[in-house]
Amino acid sequence: MQIATRRQKTHRRKWRLLFRLTIGMGILGALGLLVIFGIAYALGPPPMELSQSTTIYSSDGEVINEQHQGQEREWTELDDISPHVVDAFIAVEDRKFFDHHGFDYTRIGGAILTNIQSMSMSQGASTITQQYARNLFLNHDKTWDRKIREALYALRLEWHVPKDDILEGYVNTINFGHGAYGIEQAAQMYFNTAASELNAAQSALLAGLPRGPSYYSPYVYPDRAEDRQQMILDMMHEQGALDSPEYEEALDDNLTYETAEEETLETTAPYFQDTVERELVDRYDLDPDVLEAGGLHIYTTIDPGMQESTERYVEAELPKDDPLQGAAVSVDPTTGDVKAMVGGKNYSESPFNRAVDAHRPPGSVFKPFLYYAALENGFTAATPLKSEPTSFPNPHGDDSYEPGNFADMYANDFITLAQAMAYSDNIYAVKTNAFQEPESLVETAKAAGIESPLSANLSLALGTSEVNVLELTKAYSPFANGGEQVDHRLVERVEDHEGNVLLETEPEKQQVFEPELAYITTDLMKLMFDPSMNDYAAVTGHSIAHLLQRPAAGKSGSTPSDSWMVGFTPELVTGVWVGYDDNTALDHGEHGQIAKRIWVNALESGLDGHLKQDFSTPEGVEEVDIDLDTGLLADDACGPSYTVSFLEETAPEEYCVENLDDEEAEEGAREERKNKESEKLMDKLKRWFGNDEAEL
Structure with missing residues (x-):
């Protein structure tokens, strides 16, 4: 009984202490508020000065x-x-x-x-x-x-x-x-x-x-x-x-x-x-x-000259009496600084920024990421695959995937990776994707800076996942700068009205690609402007090649509703998109070259007065002449050739002349290559579709 009484007394003492603390805190709080109110009253009205510009x-x-x-x-x-x-x-x-x-x-x-x-x-x-x-x-x-x-x-x-x-x-x-x-x-x-x-x-x-x-x-x-x-x-x-x-x-x-x-x-x-x-x-x-x-000083990365030239060419190329729209972005590949941005042809009519807020499928502009991944996985510029109408079967179902080349143009023969890049051959691209692990292309694109969701399927080789112009443009930077991913930057610093720095930024970059393979991919992208490559198809940049006055590399792309061109010099990456906001199909005969013309004119005009720099060849890379017809080492006796880069000791060892006098043997060799390719392709497809996440 005494123990219970002592517990009750202890309990009451705790409650009294808590009550006194609460009262004390309340008094202190009230006194604090009175002091604050007194200070506020004593200070008088605040200066009614408005913010500065x-x-x-x-x-x-x-x-x-x-x-x-x-x-x-x-x-x-x-x-x-x-x-x-x-x-x-x-x-x-x-x-x-x-x-x-x-x-x-x-x-x-x-x-x-x-x-x-x-x-x-x-x-x-x-x-x-x-x-x-x-x-x-x-x-x-x-x-x-x-x-x-x-x-x-x-x-x-x-x-x-x-x-x-x-x-x-x-x-x-x-x-x-x-x-x-x-x-x-x-x-x-x-x-x-x-x-x-x-x-x-x-x-x-x-x-x-x-x-x-x-x-x-x-x-x-x-x-x-x-x-x-x-x-x-x-x-x-x-x-x-x-x-x-x-x-x-x-x-x-x-x-x-x-x-x-x-x-x-x-x-x-x-x-x-x-x-x-x-x-x-x-x-x-x-x-x-x-x-x-207000009252801030915002220091940005925009280059007035490049911005003016980009705006001028977007306005000049997009028809005024047509709702056709466009967007363009230029980025310094060494820093990620955005030097020009156009989000539409008329801001006062449509402030919607298509360079940032519109997500569209990039088409073949996505292929450089594919071919970089292929180079990592053992491909070279001379790796042969056959360009012909192809149905890619699904071993676990009836559906098949049947991509086609533009205008149904096929070599119906083996072509090299270099030719596939120059002509933008879709069959070669999808086969290349099939020969790799399903996530290989996704990982490469994300390493370069693509942030939008990507689906690890066969068609991703042809750019079926949507991206925006800014992220795709900056993702080309590793090809231009020796393999470094750069994050885009629009603001250098912000100061308040008194000059105090509120925000200061630095370029953000990290090495993500091997410099040698980044250079080889860039070298492959230069071929789209090389008319000497013309064969069963013309190189995709033939219409603007004469306008280029400096070394440049790039890739064009299209879907039924989109036209793209992304390309670069060592000091500037520029990306352009053209299309309708409502996904109306483009007339590629009429609209197909607009993005390319905007790109080349904006790039050349924006760099006017700059030194004409070429891309630096890293150690461990050699240039080799390849026969256009056979994909083997070139010889004057064979015919047209092109020059392309390889890692040392990975170029073909056989010369084209060794097959000149034996057409029957060459045909047999081609047939044997085709059969081996088909066998490997089926094996890879089984692995693709054995992955539950893969889909056509």
């Missing part, structure tokens, strides 16, 4: 865009702003705005709980006052220190500035996207109307933009913008800002948007600038408030 620079320090803020805004008094605008922002951003003193503690509690669970600061609960304070407060470091000082700024606003003035400042300083800062600019740009004339539907649309000006842009993502608009209209109705008839009328309002013609859309490289802003937030985790408030 954000300036974007090219790689040579030239200003390519200045997003005016501060004095450049068109300030509109609250009485001259439609009441629907106020109602929409109150509904979606801060429904307790007129009741709180700067902070919504319920939302803050929920956000804190979420952040603790995720161990991050991903969730916010900013009131309109806090957001306005953020626009005025020019230090945008993403730290707790900045957030605390920003909170103090918000308290000073609440203590000393009327609510209507806070609201007025807020709607005049926020970013509505596409260079529109403040409600008046947004109303004029999106709807060609004054802020005072905005109706409920228009106001709800605009109120949805500041949370993600790029993500919810009605020009780029109209479905997202209108879904958010309807959500805000629902909230306005629920909160009594719209009665039922007004709500129904707003829902039925079919919004039309003015063509975006503001100054920032006419500056250098608008598609590139959009991508820069997105990457600063998504890739480098820069606080979006930094971009919204």
Whole structure:
């Protein structure tokens, strides 16, 4: 009994101690808040200075865009702003705005709980006052220190500035996207109307933009913008800002948007600038408030000369009276720096960036990855396979895969890997893929820098998995630079308005290919511009070979709906895509050469004045003359030949002249090679389809 009593006393003492600690902490907290409130009151109203202009620079320090803020805004008094605008922002951003003193503690509690669970600061609960304070407060470091000082700024606003003035400042300083800062600019740009004339539907649309000006842009993502608009209209109705008839009328309002013609859309490289802003937030985790408030100096990798020439040739080659679209990217293969980017033929008509956001099958442009993998697996430039109509059977089913060559042109004979690259022979490519492990091509392409999902199937040799222009262009860099994968880079550094560096980047690269095999693959890609290779088919670059004024390598490709050209010199990789947004089939007779012409003209013009460099031959590689007809060592007695590279001691040992006088023996040898090839192919196909993940 005494033991139980002692336990009860101990239990009561613990509870009394806990109670006293709680009371003590509460008193300390209250005193702390009183001190903070006192400081905020004593400091008086904060300086109502607006952010400075954000300036974007090219790689040579030239200003390519200045997003005016501060004095450049068109300030509109609250009485001259439609009441629907106020109602929409109150509904979606801060429904307790007129009741709180700067902070919504319920939302803050929920956000804190979420952040603790995720161990991050991903969730916010900013009131309109806090957001306005953020626009005025020019230090945008993403730290707790900045957030605390920003909170103090918000308290000073609440203590000393009327609510209507806070609201007025807020709607005049926020970013509505596409260079529109403040409600008046947004109303004029999106709807060609004054802020005072905005109706409920228009106001709800605009109120949805500041949370993600790029993500919810009605020009780029109209479905997202209108879904958010309807959500805000629902909230306005629920909160009594719209009665039922007004709500129904707003829902039925079919919004039309003015063509975006503001100054920032006419500056250098608008598609590139959009991508820069997105990457600063998504890739480098820069606080979006930094971009919204302005005052930054953003130093980019863009080359104004290359950008201008690329834009000029895209515009010149794409027909104006046709919805045919195009995209082009140029990358420095030694650093990954993006030097030019065009995402369409007219940004003001279509800001959708096809260089980054469109994923399309690359066709034969994917073959260099295939042939690099083949070289790793024992192929050489002279490895013979037969080019003829071929049905690739599935040992475990009735389906078969029957690729074809362009215009149904086949050698109906053995050709070398070098010829297959020059003519873009599809049969040779699929056979090569079949002779390797299913994952071999996937691993090679990913090592080069392809990030999009790839399917390890036979048809991947012909580029059936979708990629975007930027990733495919940068993935050619290892061929140009001796085997190093480079990550693309758009931004060199970002400084705040005081010159403090917020972000600084360095080129990211790693050795992924053997330099010797990377060079040999490059050497093979040079053959597409060599007319002396013409045989049963013309080399694929014959139409533009005369325009090249410097050593270059590349590969063209096509699908029924896409036309591609990716190629490079030692100092620049350029990729071009042409097609319709809705996958309409191309007329390859009319459109088939457009991508090649854009590529060669943009490349040559962009490098005008640069030294004409050739690719450096690494040790362990030798150049050998190969007979065009037999694929053996060339001799003047045989006929046309071409020069191609091999690893030392891997070139053919037999000369073409040894078979000149014995046609019957040569025919027998060809038949024996064909039978061996068929036997090996069937063995490999059984291994392919024995893998559960492989598919046609």
